[in-house]
Amino acid sequence: MAVDFRGHPMFPPGFNSPTRFEADVYDCEVWGKIPTDIEGNFYRMQCDFEYRPPQNEWMTGFNGDGHISRMRFSNGSVDYKGRYVKTARMKAERTARRRLFGVYRNRFTDDPSVADIDRSAANTHMYWHGGKLMVLKEDSHPWLVDPQTLDTLGSWDFNGKYTAKTMSAHPKIDPVTGEMIAYGYEAKGDLTTDIAVYTMNPKGEVIKEVWLKSPYLGIIHDIAISQKYVLIPVIARTTSLERLKSGEPMWQWDGSLPTMIGVLPRDGDAKDIRWYKGPARNTLHFLNATDRGGKLTMELPTSDGERDPSQIRRWSFDLKSKKDSFQEDVVSPTSGFLPRMDDRFLSTDYRYAFLGSRDPSVPPDVKRAPGMAAMGPFTSNVMQRLDVRTGEIKQLHVEPVQSLQENCFVPRKGAKGEGDGYVMAIASNYESMTSDLVIADAQRLDEGVIATVKLPFKLRSGTHTNWYPQSVLPPVKDELS
Ligand SMILES: [Fe+2]
16 A cells, blocks of 8 residues: 555644655755854754554654754855664565554554564664764664764664663763763563663773662653763653553653652662652753762753643752752743753753743744644744853744754864854744754854754754764765765
8 A cells, every 4th residue: 555644643734744755965055154163963863754653643753763864064064964764663664565563662553573673763862972873762772873874784782782672862971981871761671660771981882781670660761960970860651561552652641650860879889879759740851960079960841740831940969868859949940942051061060051942922923834823832932041050041033934943052163161162953944844954153142043054845843963073973985976
């Protein structure tokens, strides 16, 4: 049967209809002037759909096929490349010319023919570490992709040293030691409460493995690290065998569950973890953590309940006390979707967060962009720099026909201090129905966008982004032929 997406509730006309192509654009159109001290590669992921998913896959696009884009900046010019991650799952479905994998992280809904095939859609995030570009999905092992050609190189288990079945899409790379702290939850298979935490040296070799038990089966989408600790928050979204068997969406918010935060010394073992407890908090992504003496803090966007607006808060842990609770304070009322920072300061004392947020006082221009009338409340129209010490915000509004996706901080070539560089993000342009990459000076967001890269097509809503300077990647090969 030929592919036909009509009538599927996940794909109303507009930016979220499937894209379904790979592309190269040499020397992209640029409005404005790209500073020549931006030299390197902006990577971003999206979930796309080659084949029509089951009709009850209505709640999330996070089960689409991984599609990675790379925009290489050099001397004020940008070359674009976009490729699918050719996972085992995608190959099986291409061979069958139909969807074989069922709904999000639910084997009970798969076609029996794929029971032994890696379920990874490799669609969430990418990290360069130990000479490898890993594309990540939290229910599986990483897939490797060539950082230049974006050719898929295969699944990766760190030469057999990564024994957990899963690796989250949010490992952390310590800029001081060059180590990567990676982890998996449901690490012994679906619905298990096992967590495995790994340390890889700068060469990408596993040098430490710690197995833990989660207090309950909740989502652990992200972690935070300080110089001495790994913070592992278990969030009140839970699942069960009954839920999966019924075909309901995997995760269900349960506000009666506590937020549990495991604090594991990076030089410690399973016996050294302390679990701190607080009321249910709705959050997925964290900003950063810092330890100073016996005091450990982390900042994050969170809300009290599933439908409350989020704000940036600080959780503080008094490691010298025997208390198992933590203190919560508001840093800023900004919603702060998908918080990022200058990753050169990750795990250390830092000052700036780079955020997307929504300013409701500036409505979308639905005359120029009628498609924006149907947009949800979580779309972002401002790019912000938040000073987490003082709460001061500098921000810019994008065009009222643009909706921002996750931003990424880009240090300028030769950058010195924290935040010395640029912020860039893909924006869906609902007037042209194509995607833009907007670039601003990270220290002068209030001066507006300095350059926009105009892609001649749309990209679907993305998941995560990262920036790698050309100097850390293999040499560029000629792409003219
Ligand atoms: Fe994420």
